[in-house]
Amino acid sequence: MNLEVNDKKVETNEQGYLCNLEDWSEDVCKELAKRDGVELYVDHWELIWYFRGYYEENQSNPTMHTVVRTLGHKGDRFHDQKAYEQHIYKLFPKDAVHEVCKLAGLPMPPPDT
DSSP states (O other), rough: OOEEEEEEEEOOOTTTTSGGGGGOOOHHHHHHHHHTTTOOOHHHHHHHHHHOOOOOOSSSSOOOHHHHHHHHHHHHTOHHHHHHHHHHHHSSOOOOHHHHHHHHHOOOOOTTT
């Protein structure tokens, strides 16, 4: 499957993940989200950028546990990690880690993350 973004072909695999991680851009992300029926808001982007930074630093995708432990107690919106986890699943109801990895242009995570 291919995407056309800014007059450039971007190749994805059968599941919609980028074949070449260097093809990622915000415009590619927006196109992937549109294709998957996801409307991106600030909270979506926060997770996407967190995932990209985590991957850059660790060369692996974060787990839901890592995301919730790291972001679940920042700021004044979420005072407990369970509430933040529920918020993430409202943003990405299907399979949050897999959806964010796809939008962030990262490799597909193992099924149990």
